[in-house]
Every structure is written in C-alpha cells, then in structure tokens.
Amino acid sequence: MTVAPGAPGRGLSPAQGHSPTSAAPAGTGGHPGSAQAVPPRAHRLLRAEVRRHKGRVAALFLCATAAAGAQLALPAALGHTLDLLLAGGAPGGRAGGWLAVCAALTCALVVLDAAETVLTGTLAARTTARLRTALTDRLLAVSPLRAGRFAHGDLVTRCTGNAAHAGTTPGSAASALAALVTPAGGVVALVLLDPRLALVFAAGIPLLVLLLRAFSRTSAACVARYQEAQAAVAGRLVEAMAGARTIAAGGTVERERRRVLEPVARLSEHGHRTWHLQGRATAQAAVLVPFLQLAVVATGGLLLSAGQLSVGGLVAAARYAVLAAGIGTLVGQLNALVRGRTAAQRLAEVLAVPALPQGTRTPPGRAEGGAGRLELRGVHASYAGEPVLRGVDLVVPGGSTVAVVGRSGAGKSLLAAVAGRLVEPDAGQVLLDGADLAGLRTAALRDTVAFAFARPVLFGGTVGDAIAAGAPARGPHGARVRAAAAAACADGFLRTLPEGYATPHDRAPLSGGEVQRLGLARALVRDPRVLILDDATSSLDTVTEHEVTRALWGGPDGAARTRLVVTHRASTAARADRTVWLDAGRVRAVAPHDRLWEDPAYRALFADDTGSGHG
The missing domain is CATH 1.20.1560.10 (ABC transporter type 1, transmembrane domain)
Structure with a gap:
C-alpha cells in the first residue's frame, strides 16, 4: 500500500517491502x-x-x-x-x-x-x-x-x-x-x-x-x-x-x-x-x-x-x-x-501499538448473492495525525472495474488500503456486499479481497513459492499457481527461467514489470471476489499492460470479480467502467473516463503519462 511519510498519499508501507524510515527516528x-x-x-x-x-x-x-x-x-x-x-x-x-x-x-x-x-x-x-x-x-x-x-x-x-x-x-x-x-x-x-x-x-x-x-x-x-x-x-x-x-x-x-x-x-x-x-x-x-x-x-x-x-x-x-x-x-x-x-x-x-481488531463474521459468499460490491460511507482516514481522506462516499458495483486517479498526495493508495481493510478508517464504514469489514474475520476477508502492489515483495525460496504465498493451500507448482500466472501474463517468461517455476529468486533475473506480474499472480491465486490493484501495473510497458488488463478484466471469471484500480495511466482509466477522481482526499467526480476527459483539470492529471493519452 502506498502511504505518506511526509505528505498524505506518498511513500511506501511495509506491505511493499520499503522502510518508511522518514516517518520515525x-x-x-x-x-x-x-x-x-x-x-x-x-x-x-x-x-x-x-x-x-x-x-x-x-x-x-x-x-x-x-x-x-x-x-x-x-x-x-x-x-x-x-x-x-x-x-x-x-x-x-x-x-x-x-x-x-x-x-x-x-x-x-x-x-x-x-x-x-x-x-x-x-x-x-x-x-x-x-x-x-x-x-x-x-x-x-x-x-x-x-x-x-x-x-x-x-x-x-x-x-x-x-x-x-x-x-x-x-x-x-x-x-x-x-x-x-x-x-x-x-x-x-x-x-x-x-x-x-x-x-x-x-x-x-x-x-x-x-x-x-x-x-x-x-x-x-x-x-x-x-x-x-x-x-x-x-x-x-x-x-x-x-x-x-x-x-x-x-x-x-x-x-x-x-x-x-x-x-x-x-x-x-x-x-x-x-x-x-x-x-x-x-x-x-x-x-x-x-x-x-x-x-x-x-x-x-x-x-x-x-x-x-x-x-x-x-x-x-x-x-x-x-x-x-x-x-x-x-x-x-x-x-x-x-x-x-x-x-x-x-x-x-x-x-503497545494496537492490533487491527478481529471480527467474527464471514463475508457473504457467491452462492449467497455476494457479488463483491464495495461501499464506502463517510470514510475519514489520516496518516501520522494528518487528515488524508475526508468524508469519502463511494460505491463500487459488484463485478465492475473502477479506476482511482488523482494527483500525488490525493489519498488514492490510502483509499485502496481502507477499501480492503489494511487500514482502519478514523470514521465511517466500509461494506462488502452489505457486511461491515470491521465485523469480518481477517482470514476470511483476505480470501475474498486480494491486493497487488506497485513494488511487491517476493516471499519463499523460488518464483513458484512467491506466487503460492497467496494461496490458501500452498502447492508451489500446482495447477492453481500456473493458472494464476497465466492470468497475470507471467507463465510465458516463467517457463523460460533455468528451472521454470522452481527457479530460486537469486537465479531469476526479473525486471520490475515481471516482478509486478508475479505480484498479480499471487493475488489471483486466491481466486478473490475483489481485486485491489495499487499501481500494480505501473512498471509494465504499454503493450504488456494492455495484455495484462485485458486478461484480468476480460477473462472467463472477469464478470465475477470486482476490481478497484489505483492508476496514473490514462489508458488504464479508459478501460475501466468508471473513474473516481480523487482530489485532496475528497471525491471530486465519478464518471466514465471519456466524460471526465472533457475537463482540462482532469486531463492535466495525465500530463506526464506518455503511455496512451485519451486511450
């Protein structure tokens, strides 16, 4: 998750394997x-x-x-x-x-x-x-x-x-x-x-x-x-x-x-x-x-x-x-x-640091009508004592893809973290299919909501283990891991490694984009109902990013999965069903990317994006 050591919405949390040492002497x-x-x-x-x-x-x-x-x-x-x-x-x-x-x-x-x-x-x-x-x-x-x-x-x-x-x-x-x-x-x-x-x-x-x-x-x-x-x-x-x-x-x-x-x-x-x-x-x-x-x-x-x-x-x-x-x-x-x-x-x-409170309930399953609908009601969240999110109201319909865009420091990654309960909001509620996340068992929630980050940390001894780290029942080289790798467009380059999925990390010269795809595969191996991507395709080139998003959003189970995507790319926002424009911790607008593109201030958000323009 991306958080702010010095300013709201900036910096990296331990979830991404980076030490926010500037936050604490x-x-x-x-x-x-x-x-x-x-x-x-x-x-x-x-x-x-x-x-x-x-x-x-x-x-x-x-x-x-x-x-x-x-x-x-x-x-x-x-x-x-x-x-x-x-x-x-x-x-x-x-x-x-x-x-x-x-x-x-x-x-x-x-x-x-x-x-x-x-x-x-x-x-x-x-x-x-x-x-x-x-x-x-x-x-x-x-x-x-x-x-x-x-x-x-x-x-x-x-x-x-x-x-x-x-x-x-x-x-x-x-x-x-x-x-x-x-x-x-x-x-x-x-x-x-x-x-x-x-x-x-x-x-x-x-x-x-x-x-x-x-x-x-x-x-x-x-x-x-x-x-x-x-x-x-x-x-x-x-x-x-x-x-x-x-x-x-x-x-x-x-x-x-x-x-x-x-x-x-x-x-x-x-x-x-x-x-x-x-x-x-x-x-x-x-x-x-x-x-x-x-x-x-x-x-x-x-x-x-x-x-x-x-x-x-x-x-x-x-x-x-x-x-x-x-x-x-x-x-x-x-x-x-x-x-x-x-x-x-x-x-x-x-x-003395309080643990994230544990709930006792299980989220509604697909058989019970759980479509993966996320709802944020009056959410306020802060970082290091500074308010970041201010009264956010947002609905992410089940099975839809919603992109979150905004300037650096707007609170995008904190919003993603709150939506998946990596962080407890200071005030307000986050609901999954009508169930308050605060009342859900953490293990059950993690099986339902999965994250992929911009700089994933790979665990385990091999690249296969790194993907299997997200699986409820670990099988480093099983069909479930290969299917997740294929869905993240990672199976192809993994097969070319010296020992395939059994290649140790130190013998696998992976690029930043390849590491990101392994992080996506780790999230997908759980077959989550809700997938939260926090700039998780930022290191991919335009063609690969297009292939990955097409596989993630248009695959056989695409309609059954809700996707909340934090992005800096106009092309990614253009492929979403709708876009949330976050500005200084508040929702400025929610609409399809094409409609928001008419606003010069919105277009200015992507001034440094050379990937696609309007998309």
Missing part, C-alpha cells in the same frame, strides 16, 4: 513513548513473562537459594571441623563425620550451580523466544500504516538484541533475589558467632547500599541511550543495504558510510559510560569490602586472644565477612536487570 519508535516514558508497560510485560514461566522461575529461585544455604552452612561446618581436629579428634571419629558434611556441602554447591546454570539458560531462551514471537505476531497483526512508525533497522534491533536482554530479566531477578540470601545470611551468622562482629560489619552496610542505589539510577539512562544509538546504526545500515545500487550508481559510498557510522560515536560514548559506571561501582565495592572483612577479622582476632572465640569460629567469621560483603557483587546482577528492564521498555513500545 530510529531508536525512538516514532512516537513520544521513549525508553524513559513507559516503565509501567515494561514492568507489566516482565511480570507477565515471570507469571508465564513461574515454574522455572520458582525452580531457579529455589536452586539459587539452596546454593546460598549450602554456602552459608559450609563455613560453620569447616570451623567446627577445625575445632574438633585442633582438640585432638581423630579423623575417623566425630571430626571425620564433619569432614564428610563439608564434602557433601561442597558437592551440593557444584550440583546446584550446574542446575542453576541450566535453568538460567533455558529460562532466558524460552522468554526470549516468547518475546520475539509476541513482537512478530503484533507487527503482523497491526495495520501496515501503524507498523510503519518504526524503522526496519530499529525493529531488527528490538527483535534481536533487545528481546535477548529482556529475556534474561526473569532469571536475573530470581537469581538476584536469591543472591540477597547470602549477604543477609552472612550478617545473621556473624550475629550468632558474636554480635560484636556483626556490629563492626554493619557500620559499612549503608555505604554499600548507597553505592548500589547510585549505580542503578545512573546506569539506566546510559543503557537506554546506548540501545537507542544501537537502533540508529541498524536503521541506517538497513536503509543503505536496500539502496546499495543507488549509492553505487551515485558515487556516494563514502558519504553513506559516514552517515551509517555517525551514531557509532554516540554508541561508543554511552557504552564506555555504562562500563565506566559499572567499573567504578565495582572498584568502590572492592575498596570498601576488604576494609569490612579486615575489621571483622581483626575483631575476631581480639576475641580469640581473649578466649571468647575459637580458632574455628575465627575461620568461620572471616568467611562470613566475605559472604556478607557479597552485596558488592550484586553490581553485575543489577546491571543485567537494568539492561533487561530498559530493553523491555523498547519492546513494550511495539506491543
């Missing part, structure tokens, strides 16, 4: 919801993922907590074993039993660590896959007009790197929560050994908490800006790859290289800033933690010399001081959570 999604403006959506998204994988999240939390418990029990067991050995206990007696306990705790730590690693990896993989699936489903469910607010490169970044970072968040949250057990348990153990040890350590806890709080606040903004710069690079790179031939032909390779890489400086700056913050927080913790450990050990030594603490108790106290100071290691955990939360905000921006 890369990395911002093209609307006010920046990474800092939508945290509630991100929180809801992450909470939903935690609930969806609650079994694995709970198992990971229990594993991590059990590992923390084993880690806390080990110093006490080692200290007690050491006291028994120093007291002259035999290795085979009580001391031997406690040595076995220490070995069992060590083995448990190894097993729990392995289980935690497996659970973390599988949870992240499943969550990432789920988020990517949700993004893909949403992008395919929204109207192309709404999806066009995101640059293609930006969407690639969101669906890959951002989804992967967000996918680690449930696991990181469970691990971080369990990780709090270790320092908390270390402080409790110090209290149990001697409250004075805990008091010495507690003096430094406020500094550690302030350190972590400052890190989480400052790193969030850096991570958000880093991800936006990352998206900007991806968006510009996708644009450059799509226009590689134009860049080469224009001799602008160096200029494009600088344009694509321009955000890399910002990317580097924000990346260095992020790692600087993490490094500084880690360094601060690394300075503070040894002082706390040294203070605890020194206090324990004084208690040992006073006979108030055993040697094993001092060993345990030294180890518990290390575990209690483990809050400093949460810097890495916090960094993962901040990165995941920021990425989730970017995913939430895409998921």
Whole structure:
C-alpha cells in the first residue's frame, strides 16, 4: 500500500517491502513513548513473562537459594571441623563425620550451580523466544500504516538484541533475589558467632547500599541511550543495504558510510559510560569490602586472644565477612536487570501499538448473492495525525472495474488500503456486499479481497513459492499457481527461467514489470471476489499492460470479480467502467473516463503519462 511519510498519499508501507524510515527516528519508535516514558508497560510485560514461566522461575529461585544455604552452612561446618581436629579428634571419629558434611556441602554447591546454570539458560531462551514471537505476531497483526512508525533497522534491533536482554530479566531477578540470601545470611551468622562482629560489619552496610542505589539510577539512562544509538546504526545500515545500487550508481559510498557510522560515536560514548559506571561501582565495592572483612577479622582476632572465640569460629567469621560483603557483587546482577528492564521498555513500545481488531463474521459468499460490491460511507482516514481522506462516499458495483486517479498526495493508495481493510478508517464504514469489514474475520476477508502492489515483495525460496504465498493451500507448482500466472501474463517468461517455476529468486533475473506480474499472480491465486490493484501495473510497458488488463478484466471469471484500480495511466482509466477522481482526499467526480476527459483539470492529471493519452 502506498502511504505518506511526509505528505498524505506518498511513500511506501511495509506491505511493499520499503522502510518508511522518514516517518520515525530510529531508536525512538516514532512516537513520544521513549525508553524513559513507559516503565509501567515494561514492568507489566516482565511480570507477565515471570507469571508465564513461574515454574522455572520458582525452580531457579529455589536452586539459587539452596546454593546460598549450602554456602552459608559450609563455613560453620569447616570451623567446627577445625575445632574438633585442633582438640585432638581423630579423623575417623566425630571430626571425620564433619569432614564428610563439608564434602557433601561442597558437592551440593557444584550440583546446584550446574542446575542453576541450566535453568538460567533455558529460562532466558524460552522468554526470549516468547518475546520475539509476541513482537512478530503484533507487527503482523497491526495495520501496515501503524507498523510503519518504526524503522526496519530499529525493529531488527528490538527483535534481536533487545528481546535477548529482556529475556534474561526473569532469571536475573530470581537469581538476584536469591543472591540477597547470602549477604543477609552472612550478617545473621556473624550475629550468632558474636554480635560484636556483626556490629563492626554493619557500620559499612549503608555505604554499600548507597553505592548500589547510585549505580542503578545512573546506569539506566546510559543503557537506554546506548540501545537507542544501537537502533540508529541498524536503521541506517538497513536503509543503505536496500539502496546499495543507488549509492553505487551515485558515487556516494563514502558519504553513506559516514552517515551509517555517525551514531557509532554516540554508541561508543554511552557504552564506555555504562562500563565506566559499572567499573567504578565495582572498584568502590572492592575498596570498601576488604576494609569490612579486615575489621571483622581483626575483631575476631581480639576475641580469640581473649578466649571468647575459637580458632574455628575465627575461620568461620572471616568467611562470613566475605559472604556478607557479597552485596558488592550484586553490581553485575543489577546491571543485567537494568539492561533487561530498559530493553523491555523498547519492546513494550511495539506491543503497545494496537492490533487491527478481529471480527467474527464471514463475508457473504457467491452462492449467497455476494457479488463483491464495495461501499464506502463517510470514510475519514489520516496518516501520522494528518487528515488524508475526508468524508469519502463511494460505491463500487459488484463485478465492475473502477479506476482511482488523482494527483500525488490525493489519498488514492490510502483509499485502496481502507477499501480492503489494511487500514482502519478514523470514521465511517466500509461494506462488502452489505457486511461491515470491521465485523469480518481477517482470514476470511483476505480470501475474498486480494491486493497487488506497485513494488511487491517476493516471499519463499523460488518464483513458484512467491506466487503460492497467496494461496490458501500452498502447492508451489500446482495447477492453481500456473493458472494464476497465466492470468497475470507471467507463465510465458516463467517457463523460460533455468528451472521454470522452481527457479530460486537469486537465479531469476526479473525486471520490475515481471516482478509486478508475479505480484498479480499471487493475488489471483486466491481466486478473490475483489481485486485491489495499487499501481500494480505501473512498471509494465504499454503493450504488456494492455495484455495484462485485458486478461484480468476480460477473462472467463472477469464478470465475477470486482476490481478497484489505483492508476496514473490514462489508458488504464479508459478501460475501466468508471473513474473516481480523487482530489485532496475528497471525491471530486465519478464518471466514465471519456466524460471526465472533457475537463482540462482532469486531463492535466495525465500530463506526464506518455503511455496512451485519451486511450
């Protein structure tokens, strides 16, 4: 469908495979919801993922907590074993039993660590896959007009790197929560050994908490800006790859290289800033933690010399001081959570775009008198907040051919998109054989109304697959595909390809007109009741265009099919039953082409059309 990035009725939507990047700055999604403006959506998204994988999240939390418990029990067991050995206990007696306990705790730590690693990896993989699936489903469910607010490169970044970072968040949250057990348990153990040890350590806890709080606040903004710069690079790179031939032909390779890489400086700056913050927080913790450990050990030594603490108790106290100071290691955990939360905000921006509402009814079939009559009643439609169609009333009788003409920006392609419900109108109704399109099931509507575009994108591995992509039941080289190709005047050149219909795309040197004919065949393979052509013959020469339109409009099923044709050619309009003259989003006139041709303003629409003149 043709829509307008900068002005109503201009530009190309994703339906044609072109990125309307001018409509949205890369990395911002093209609307006010920046990474800092939508945290509630991100929180809801992450909470939903935690609930969806609650079994694995709970198992990971229990594993991590059990590992923390084993880690806390080990110093006490080692200290007690050491006291028994120093007291002259035999290795085979009580001391031997406690040595076995220490070995069992060590083995448990190894097993729990392995289980935690497996659970973390599988949870992240499943969550990432789920988020990517949700993004893909949403992008395919929204109207192309709404999806066009995101640059293609930006969407690639969101669906890959951002989804992967967000996918680690449930696991990181469970691990971080369990990780709090270790320092908390270390402080409790110090209290149990001697409250004075805990008091010495507690003096430094406020500094550690302030350190972590400052890190989480400052790193969030850096991570958000880093991800936006990352998206900007991806968006510009996708644009450059799509226009590689134009860049080469224009001799602008160096200029494009600088344009694509321009955000890399910002990317580097924000990346260095992020790692600087993490490094500084880690360094601060690394300075503070040894002082706390040294203070605890020194206090324990004084208690040992006073006979108030055993040697094993001092060993345990030294180890518990290390575990209690483990809050400093949460810097890495916090960094993962901040990165995941920021990425989730970017995913939430895409998921917040409303999908095209689904109806429940089926359009009336041919056996029920459905002739393919289209009716637009008081249709208003806008693009990027700007009104384009203004109160359009139009009837396309079943089985007729109606051409839509007008100057660039008049809203022709938006009218075609609304007529086939690729876009929801802001106001008004579109009826198919009396049934409101908004109440119809999308799958049933797509079987009834088919589109062909000026720049179709070919899907599948072969040219036959590209046609079969439109078939309800796919048979890449079946009779249905060949019949559709013949109706689009494509069968002849397809048979001349190296492997015919089985020729891969990269081995099929197709012209723009041949690609358009494949797009027409893809639309016809569904045997639609309504066919909407959005400048779908613009790349054909006059003779071929005449043959294609004659085949489409005069074939054996021609009378049973309704055709709405957006065109810039007078010859195409002349072959239609009547022509709709669209002017500034309003229907200026509806009449046969011959009658409209008497108006000089109408003739001026085709001043650049060298194909046929009056036709």
